[in-house]
Each structure stands twice: as structure tokens, then as C-alpha cells.
Amino acid sequence: MSETKFVLKGGSLPDGSMRNILIVGDSISAIDATVNEADATIIDVTGSVILPGLVDLHTHLREPGREDAETVESASRAGAKGGFTALSAMANTSPVADNAGVVEQVYRLGQAAGLLDVFPIGAVTQGLKGEALSEIGAMADSVARVRVFSDDGMCVFDPLVMRRALEYIKKFDGVIAQHAQEPRLTVGSQMNEGEISARLGLRGWPAIAEEAIIARDVLLTDHVQSRLHVCHVTTAGGVEIIRWAKARGINVTAEVTPHHLLLTDELASTYDPIFKVNPPLRTEKDVQALREALADGTIDIVATDHAPHTMESKECEWQEASFGMLGLETALSIVQKTMVDTGLLTWQGVATRMSTAPAAIGAYFDQGQGLVVGARAHISVIDPSKTWIVDRDIVQSRSRNTPFHGYELPGVVTHTFFKGKATLIDGVVA
Amino acid sequence: MSVALSAPDISRALIRISHEILERNQGAENIILLGIPTRGAHLATRISQTISTIEGRDVAVGMLDITMHRDDLRMRPLRAIMPTSIPSSGIEGRDVVLIDDVFFSGRTIRAALDALGEIGRPRSVQLAVLVDRGHRELPIRADYVGKNLPTSPTQSVRVHLTEIDGIDEVLIEGESN
Amino acid sequence: MRHLLSINDLSLTDAIGILDTATELSRISDGQVKKLPTLRGRTIVNLFAEDSTRTRISFEAAAKRLSADVINFSAKGSSISKGESLKDTAMTLQAMGADAVVIRHGASGAPQRLADLEWMTGSVINAGDGTHEHPSQALLDAFTIRKHLGKGAADLAGIKVAIVGDVLHSRVARSNVLLLNLLGAHVTLVAPPTLLPVGVESWPATISYDLDSVLSQVDVVMMLRVQQERMSDLFFPNAREYSRYFGLNLQRLALMQPHAIIMHPGPMNRGLEIAAEVADSARSVIVEQVANGVSVRMAILYVLLAGAPSGSESN
Structure with missing residues (x-):
């Protein structure tokens, strides 16, 4: 059996140069190849940008436990649709991914779906309770080879627990991905604390509750010489602390979500819980600070925090509704809109922040290698000149809680290749 | 648009109505004049002044808003409620003369009778109108009419009074058929 | 206007229109007339997912005086407190033909959700939602203030009002700040800093932490209820200390101008935010607020329900 061959013809690489790409089998075989492969499938991508396959470091796949909201398979489809070739399965499933059994199950489900790599994230503490460490070593040594540990959804609040976790993962160069939320300052919190929450009578989630934890954790990380990743930074103050920590040489990385790059707390005025997310949408000033931080590298990566929820958990009163929004299928478009079209970031920058850097943080084998000959053929193709209208009724995800329903967004992801296999062809998931 | 009544016409009509009211009720003693806002209330005031001049004594006058009793509220944009003021003597046992500007379907007067019924039980209720344009939808008639104006249903009758509009006149708008 | 969800739904003209309508209606109800046919055949549902006997009774009396049919879909024990979704409740109301x-x-925000989601076609009237707003209370407060201090004016221009107490959790305060400001009054919020929301600086009101210095300056002192559960939540050390600094007692009453009035949305904690002697004094209009509530709610129902559905103009 001969290997499948594709030629991507007429597109430009992240650096702007026009190149054709030859994919043979699961690898990139040639770049700038003359298109004389008689037996190759020629795909005309003229006008499009070819990016290395996107890697999401923060995804809620809901399986096991809430398969009514999402499954590994449906999230894989959503990922392929959005140009992703790797997702990171957050640990807050039911049961919690705090042991080798669960992470191996999720890993295998990802393999079975076969549309992209699913890298499980292990819980830092048993049951996400913030008390006793989970079986971190066993998860690291499992088939899933877990390197990222997070109690996301919950903050590893106890400073001693956080210290021990940071120390423990040094054994295999792991990283703690912290959901920075001081719990006592956010009891019952519903949205960003400020003018809008005061007007709406919704309990505030103050920026300080995020910043205090980031500050504590970077100092702890420095003290024990470990590695910290800050999940979904949302505040200008948080950015300042990370900037300070990096300048000091502390081994910290940070992510921002697409929605925090675009949306603000003004949207809560509708009381529509589609805009309810944790951490909450902040102010315009924070949005600008996050964009600048992503541009200058203070924030290393974009991660979706894709959080599917069933309709009934969003079609209700704000305070009864679940936190979270879909992200995979709109992420690249939002990044184009907020970062590329505004001139803050080049496509090369996008490639770094959505592929190379997240793969490096997660130590994800054969992801994020960039578009180089010999690398695994993980590729996303986006046509930045086209626009599309988000329709929650035709998403790949099993849930429909996108805050962008009805938005016209720039950038259509047309093709995704995972290990040389086309998982998205002309916008259709294979 | 044509002028159906001029200022002197209106003045003469109101004086005549005042005399008729006095004649029919044998004086002003037991009468209460209740104007229906807005223009009916001004007409009531004018008639009360004329009667006072004729009789040399004050006549009881007030106004009766009938908005809350209308049966066509849902068919029109929201109406503001106008003041109601009933003379302190009340209407019990009195001869009430309702006063309005234009008499048309009769529904306003029906609502006024309902509103009156909530307040008390007069000895009699009479009706005085400046203009009767016909097209009654209810079995109600006027006791005192300034002028009968035959109109088509599509026409509209506009009463202007100096107190509100700066001029006394009655206009007919639209084509008769 | 189809719904009344927030004072922000009202223009100055709307607000004055409701107060004027309420004024006429209160004259009618002062007399012998107890019932008007205005809303005959219309169905009004009182959906009370939270206990509030006084507000429910007030709306019920208002609706009945206008001859509407009233259905009480009430409080605890009903399906809404058992996790039935707002959507199912709304669809039930729609099926019952609620106007x-x-x-x-x-x-x-629950009323706004009910209005926005188009599960039902009727008007939605907010009778108090969480810590957001309570617009009918603010309208009856404004009505009461205008009656006592308005000197015949349509609005409340120049009148100074102090709102004292737990502003953070008070829907009455939020609606009153908006409405009093709309009507031209000047509002001073008086509270311990813990009971003012972050972001209060953006409200059209002056902030003070010192009740004594404000009392002699204002025409109206509106006391807010202090909920028992705030005691344990670190907002102030204890009830005694709260009362010492923010309670309205006879000594403080003496600081007020002779014409100034005292208001409270009820229910009162006598001895905590207001001394019994003050609540029962001649300066207190608290009982009158309750009576005015019916007229103002009649006016709200009239304005929302009596006219043709907006857009369907006819001659």
C-alpha cells in the first residue's frame, strides 16, 4: 500500500513566505516542493495561511461523567474543526482524573477517536479537594505520560499543598497549572466585581482574588525552583505580576483564553448566563492589557478553556447557571480578530502561541514542532480573508454554549491535518 | 377641512344650552355640572359661569374622568388618566348634567354612566354636548345639543377651545361621502 | 413599554406619568370607589419564588381593584423552589394565558430572563429580584416623597434624600438611586464601607459614612432593612455597634429638619436600624408608604396593560 500524499499548494507559511508543502504518510516530506508528485492529492490553499497544528493546553472534554455535554470524540471533532491537533483534557471529570486509571481511559478514548492527540491533565489533589496530593507519579508514568497537573475549576488554595505539588513534579519536569482564585474572596461570586456587578446586583469576583494567588505562586515557584503555569489570566494586575516574575527569572508561563481577549463584563447586563464564565469576563482595560501581554510574550499561549454545558444549565437564572463557554471552534478566529487584524501579532506569533509554546509547556511528544521537513504533519490551514457567522446550532461540540452566536468572525479554518491525515477538509470534519 | 362652528356660534350655543338646562331643571339649585376631560371640562366651566350670571348664584361644577371605564382601551395607545373632581356635596339625589364636546358612538357616555354609578346615585343624569355628529353605537341620546353636524364615519370633528387651543372653533376634516 | 424590569426602563416622562396616574387613582380609592373595570378579563399572575407577603398583597390588591383576575403562584413549596426551571415556569404561565x-x-436578573427569553408573551413586572432592583418600591417611595415634599411639582428637583444602611444587598436602594436621580432629587448613600458595593462611585449619589453629619442636610431619611444573616458575615462587628452608628434613634431624629420625613420599605427591625419611637413618630410615613403602594402598583398595571400593545396604533 502506498502512503497517502498531499500537496498544499499556494498557501503562505507563518513567516509570510509562499511555499507548497508535501505531506507523505504522517510527516512533512518537503517544503517548497515542486508539485510533481503525480500520485498526490493536490489541495489548493491559495490565499490561506498554513500553521503548525494548534495545541490547546486547556480543554474540558467532560468524559467520563458528563457525556451529555461533551465526549472525547465530540470534542475531538470540535478541535479538528477549529484547527487543533492536540487537546489537553482537564481533570475535573467524574470521576476526577486523579489516578492512572482515569487518565489512561481518557488517553485511550482520544486515540480511539483518532482526530487529534488528547493529552490528559492530572489532578493535583485527590478529588480536587485541595487537601491530599493525587497519584501524580503514577499518572506521570502511565501510558498517558501526564506532565501537566491542575485542579482547574478549583484553586490549589492551601499554600503548603501548592508548595509540595510544585516540589513533587520536579522529579519528571512536570508543571502545575494553577486556577488562580482565592476562595474566601470569591464565595458565591458571579461576575467581575466592579461598576457592572454593583449595578446588576450580582456578587463580585474581584481581580485581587486572582492576583493574590498568582503572586503567591510565583514566589513559591521561585523558592522551590519549580515550574508554574498560570491558567486563564484575566486581569491587568495578574499580567503585571507575571511580567515581574519573568523578569526575575522565575519559571512561569501563562495562558489567556480567546474570550478574555474579546469580551467584557458589560455583557453580563443581559443576565444571559452564556456570558457566565470562571474566571469572569473583566473590563476593557483588562482586555487591552491581556492583548498587549500576549503580544509581548508575558502571556505565552492562548488556551481555550473550552467548557461545554448542556442547555438546561445555561437557560436559567444567572446565579443558577454553570460557568463556562465553548472555545475550540472559534479560538483561531478570535485570535485573528483580536491580535492579528489589530496588528498586535503576526501569524508567526500565532504559530508560537497556539502551537509551539503550548506543546513545549505540556512536553507534548511530536506536537508543536513547527512546519519543518521531517516533522509530524500536524497542520492547520486558515483563510484569513474569509469571514463566517457563528451558529450555535451547527457546532461540532455536543453543547451549544458559545458566547459568539451570531458574531461574524474573520478567518475560516479550512483544513486540519493530524499525523498526515486530513481531519478537516474544506471545512468538513473527516 | 371646513369650519362648522365659529367662535360666536359656539358662544351662542353654550348660552342656549345654559338656558335650556335651567328651564328643564327649574333653576340651578339641584344641578351638578360634570365635564368630561379635557374639553368637556372647559365647556362645563363656561356653562357654569353663564348659569351663575343668569341665576346670580353659583352652580356646582366638577369633572369626571372616564378613562378607567372605557371599553376600547386595548384598541388605542395608552391614555393618560385625567383628574376627577366631584363637588364636596356629592352626587347623591342631584341632577347631574354630563358635558362633553363631541357626541359620537355613545361609548364615552356609557363609560361616564358607569363611572358615575361607582360614585353614587343621582336623581337624574342628563347629557349636554357641543356637537352631535351622529353614528351612535349605543341607545344613548343627548338632552342638550349645541349643533347637529351630519358627518360620514371617516371624517373627524375637531373642537378647539381658547383655554387649550387658543381659538374657539369646530372643524370637520376629511371628505364626506 | 411592555415590561417593568428596572428603573432604567423608564424615561422621566414615563416615571412622572406613573406618579400622576397613581395620584388620580389614589383619589379614586380614597373615595367610595374600590373597584374599576379597567382590566376586566385580564389575567395577572403573582409569581413569588421568594417570600414577600406585603409586596404580593399589594400587587394583588392593585390588580383586583382594576378587576383583573389574579392567580397566585406562590413562594416556597411551589415547583420553582424545587428546581423547576424558569423556562418551564414561563411556559406554564403562557399556557395559563397570563397577560x-x-x-x-x-x-x-430572573425577571429580565423571563422577559428576554420570549417563552411567554405577557408583560413582566419585577417585584424584587435578588440584590438587583425593586422598581415598584422605588416608585411608591417617590410617590410618597412627592406627596409630602413635592409642593405641586411633577418631579423631585432639589429634594435631598439619604438612603441609610445595607446598600450592598439592597434592591430598594438600587432602584431608588436611579429613580430619585431621574426625578431630579439628590441622593446621599450612608452606610459602613463594608455595605457599599465596589463600583458605587459610578452611581449618581454622594457617599457618606457618617449619618449624623448627613441628617441635618436632608429632606428624606430612608432607612434600609439590615438582614439578620449579615450579622455573621463580617460586615460589622455586631448589631449594637451597627445601631450605634447607623440606627435612627430619637437623638438623631432631633438632628433632622422639622419638615423632613422618615421612610422604610419594611419589614423593619425595630431597635436595630430604627428605634420603635422613631418608626411610630409623626415624622414617619412608613404606614403611608404601604397604602401608597397599592395606588402606585395600580398605575404600573394600568400603564403596562391598559393600552394597545405597542406598535398597533389606531385612530
Whole structure:
């Protein structure tokens, strides 16, 4: 059996140069190849940008436990649709991914779906309770080879627990991905604390509750010489602390979500819980600070925090509704809109922040290698000149809680290749 | 648009109505004049002044808003409620003369009778109108009419009074058929 | 205007229109007339997901005086407190043919959700939602103030009002700040800093932490209820200390101008935010607020329900 061959013809690489790409089998075989492969499938991508396959470091796949909201398979489809070739399965499933059994199950489900790599994230503490460490070593040594540990959804609040976790993962160069939320300052919190929450009578989630934890954790990380990743930074103050920590040489990385790059707390005025997310949408000033931080590298990566929820958990009163929004299928478009079209970031920058850097943080084998000959053929193709209208009724995800329903967004992801296999062809998931 | 009544016409009509009211009720003693806002209330005031001049004594006058009793509220944009003021003597046992500007379907007067019924039980209720344009939808008639104006249903009758509009006149708008 | 969810739904003309309508209606109800046929055949549902006997009774009396049919879909024990979704409740109300829903709900924004989601076609009237707003209360407060201090003016220009107490959790305060400001009054919020929301600086009001210095300056002192559960939540050291600094007692009453009035939305904690002697004094209009509530709610129902549905103009 001969290997499948594709030629991507007429597109430009992240650096702007026009190149054709030859994919043979699961690898990139040639770049700038003359298109004389008689037996190759020629795909005309003229006008499009070819990016290395996107890697999401923060995804809620809901399986096991809430398969009514999402499954590994449906999230894989959503990922392929959005140009992703790797997702990171957050640990807050039911049961919690705090042991080798669960992470191996999720890993295998990802393999079975076969549309992209699913890298499980292990819980830092048993049951996400913030008390006793989970079986971190066993998860690291499992088939899933877990390197990222997070109690996301919950903050590893106890400073001693956080210290021990940071120390423990040094054994295999792991990283703690912290959901920075001081719990006592956010009891019952519903949205960003400020003018809008005061007007709406919704309990505030103050920026300080995020910043205090980031500050504590970077100092702890420095003290024990470990590695910290800050999940979904949302505040200008948080950015300042990370900037300070990096300048000091502390081994910290940070992510921002697409929605925090675009949306603000003004949207809560509708009381529509589609805009309810944790951490909450902040102010315009924070949005600008996050964009600048992503541009200058203070924030290393974009991660979706894709959080599917069933309709009934969003079609209700704000305070009864679940936190979270879909992200995979709109992420690249939002990044184009907020970062590329505004001139803050080049496509090369996008490639770094959505592929190379997240793969490096997660130590994800054969992801994020960039578009180089010999690398695994993980590729996303986006046509930045086209626009599309988000329709929650035709998403790949099993849930429909996108805050962008009805938005016209720039950038259509047309093709995704995972290990040389086309998982998205002309916008259709294979 | 044509002028159906001029200022002197209106003045003469109101004086005549005042005399008729006095004649029919044998004086002003037991009468209460209740104007229906807005223009009916001004007409009531004018008639009360004329009667006072004729009789040399004050006549009881007030106004009766009938908005809350209308049966066509849902068919029109929201109406503001106008003041109601009933003379302190009340209407019990009195001869009430309702006063309005234009008499048309009769529904306003029906609502006024309902509103009156909530307040008390007069000895009699009479009706005085400046203009009767016909097209009654209810079995109600006027006791005192300034002028009968035959109109088509599509026409509209506009009463202007100096107190509100700066001029006394009655206009007919639209084509008769 | 189809719904009354927030004072922000009202223009100055709308607000004055409701107060004027209420004035006429209160004259009618002062007399012998107890019932008007205006809303005959219309169905109004009182949907109370949170206990509030006084507000429910007030709306019920208002609706009945206008001859509407009233259905009480009430408080605890009903399906809404058993996790039935707002959507199912709304669809039930729609099936019952409700022309209006008067909703009291513990969740801020629940009335707006009910109105926005188009599960039902009737009007939605917010009778208090979480810590958001309570517009009918603010309208009856403004009505009461205008009656006592308005000197015949349509609005409340130049009148100074102090709102004292737990502003953070008060829907009455939020609606009153908006409405009093709309009507031209000047509002001073007086509270311990813990009971003012972050972001209060953006409100059209002056902030003070010192009740004594404000009392002699204002025409109206509006006391807010202090909820028992705040005691344990670190907002102030204890009830005695709260009362010492923010309670309205006879000594403080003496600081007020002779014409100034005292208001309270009820229910009162006598001895905590207001001394019994003050609540019962001649300066207190608290009982009158309750009476005015019916006229103002009649006016709200009239304005929302009596006219043709907006857009369907006819001659």
C-alpha cells in the first residue's frame, strides 16, 4: 500500500513566505516542493495561511461523567474543526482524573477517536479537594505520560499543598497549572466585581482574588525552583505580576483564553448566563492589557478553556447557571480578530502561541514542532480573508454554549491535518 | 377641512344650552355640572359661569374622568388618566348634567354612566354636548345639543377651545361621502 | 413599554406619568370607589419564588381593584423552589394565558430572563429580584416623597434624600438611586464601607459614612432593612455597634429638619436600624408608604396593560 500524499499548494507559511508543502504518510516530506508528485492529492490553499497544528493546553472534554455535554470524540471533532491537533483534557471529570486509571481511559478514548492527540491533565489533589496530593507519579508514568497537573475549576488554595505539588513534579519536569482564585474572596461570586456587578446586583469576583494567588505562586515557584503555569489570566494586575516574575527569572508561563481577549463584563447586563464564565469576563482595560501581554510574550499561549454545558444549565437564572463557554471552534478566529487584524501579532506569533509554546509547556511528544521537513504533519490551514457567522446550532461540540452566536468572525479554518491525515477538509470534519 | 362652528356660534350655543338646562331643571339649585376631560371640562366651566350670571348664584361644577371605564382601551395607545373632581356635596339625589364636546358612538357616555354609578346615585343624569355628529353605537341620546353636524364615519370633528387651543372653533376634516 | 424590569426602563416622562396616574387613582380609592373595570378579563399572575407577603398583597390588591383576575403562584413549596426551571415556569404561565407576571425572585436578573427569553408573551413586572432592583418600591417611595415634599411639582428637583444602611444587598436602594436621580432629587448613600458595593462611585449619589453629619442636610431619611444573616458575615462587628452608628434613634431624629420625613420599605427591625419611637413618630410615613403602594402598583398595571400593545396604533 502506498502512503497517502498531499500537496498544499499556494498557501503562505507563518513567516509570510509562499511555499507548497508535501505531506507523505504522517510527516512533512518537503517544503517548497515542486508539485510533481503525480500520485498526490493536490489541495489548493491559495490565499490561506498554513500553521503548525494548534495545541490547546486547556480543554474540558467532560468524559467520563458528563457525556451529555461533551465526549472525547465530540470534542475531538470540535478541535479538528477549529484547527487543533492536540487537546489537553482537564481533570475535573467524574470521576476526577486523579489516578492512572482515569487518565489512561481518557488517553485511550482520544486515540480511539483518532482526530487529534488528547493529552490528559492530572489532578493535583485527590478529588480536587485541595487537601491530599493525587497519584501524580503514577499518572506521570502511565501510558498517558501526564506532565501537566491542575485542579482547574478549583484553586490549589492551601499554600503548603501548592508548595509540595510544585516540589513533587520536579522529579519528571512536570508543571502545575494553577486556577488562580482565592476562595474566601470569591464565595458565591458571579461576575467581575466592579461598576457592572454593583449595578446588576450580582456578587463580585474581584481581580485581587486572582492576583493574590498568582503572586503567591510565583514566589513559591521561585523558592522551590519549580515550574508554574498560570491558567486563564484575566486581569491587568495578574499580567503585571507575571511580567515581574519573568523578569526575575522565575519559571512561569501563562495562558489567556480567546474570550478574555474579546469580551467584557458589560455583557453580563443581559443576565444571559452564556456570558457566565470562571474566571469572569473583566473590563476593557483588562482586555487591552491581556492583548498587549500576549503580544509581548508575558502571556505565552492562548488556551481555550473550552467548557461545554448542556442547555438546561445555561437557560436559567444567572446565579443558577454553570460557568463556562465553548472555545475550540472559534479560538483561531478570535485570535485573528483580536491580535492579528489589530496588528498586535503576526501569524508567526500565532504559530508560537497556539502551537509551539503550548506543546513545549505540556512536553507534548511530536506536537508543536513547527512546519519543518521531517516533522509530524500536524497542520492547520486558515483563510484569513474569509469571514463566517457563528451558529450555535451547527457546532461540532455536543453543547451549544458559545458566547459568539451570531458574531461574524474573520478567518475560516479550512483544513486540519493530524499525523498526515486530513481531519478537516474544506471545512468538513473527516 | 371646513369650519362648522365659529367662535360666536359656539358662544351662542353654550348660552342656549345654559338656558335650556335651567328651564328643564327649574333653576340651578339641584344641578351638578360634570365635564368630561379635557374639553368637556372647559365647556362645563363656561356653562357654569353663564348659569351663575343668569341665576346670580353659583352652580356646582366638577369633572369626571372616564378613562378607567372605557371599553376600547386595548384598541388605542395608552391614555393618560385625567383628574376627577366631584363637588364636596356629592352626587347623591342631584341632577347631574354630563358635558362633553363631541357626541359620537355613545361609548364615552356609557363609560361616564358607569363611572358615575361607582360614585353614587343621582336623581337624574342628563347629557349636554357641543356637537352631535351622529353614528351612535349605543341607545344613548343627548338632552342638550349645541349643533347637529351630519358627518360620514371617516371624517373627524375637531373642537378647539381658547383655554387649550387658543381659538374657539369646530372643524370637520376629511371628505364626506 | 411592555415590561417593568428596572428603573432604567423608564424615561422621566414615563416615571412622572406613573406618579400622576397613581395620584388620580389614589383619589379614586380614597373615595367610595374600590373597584374599576379597567382590566376586566385580564389575567395577572403573582409569581413569588421568594417570600414577600406585603409586596404580593399589594400587587394583588392593585390588580383586583382594576378587576383583573389574579392567580397566585406562590413562594416556597411551589415547583420553582424545587428546581423547576424558569423556562418551564414561563411556559406554564403562557399556557395559563397570563397577560402579566409579577415576579419576585431570589436571583438577580430572573425577571429580565423571563422577559428576554420570549417563552411567554405577557408583560413582566419585577417585584424584587435578588440584590438587583425593586422598581415598584422605588416608585411608591417617590410617590410618597412627592406627596409630602413635592409642593405641586411633577418631579423631585432639589429634594435631598439619604438612603441609610445595607446598600450592598439592597434592591430598594438600587432602584431608588436611579429613580430619585431621574426625578431630579439628590441622593446621599450612608452606610459602613463594608455595605457599599465596589463600583458605587459610578452611581449618581454622594457617599457618606457618617449619618449624623448627613441628617441635618436632608429632606428624606430612608432607612434600609439590615438582614439578620449579615450579622455573621463580617460586615460589622455586631448589631449594637451597627445601631450605634447607623440606627435612627430619637437623638438623631432631633438632628433632622422639622419638615423632613422618615421612610422604610419594611419589614423593619425595630431597635436595630430604627428605634420603635422613631418608626411610630409623626415624622414617619412608613404606614403611608404601604397604602401608597397599592395606588402606585395600580398605575404600573394600568400603564403596562391598559393600552394597545405597542406598535398597533389606531385612530
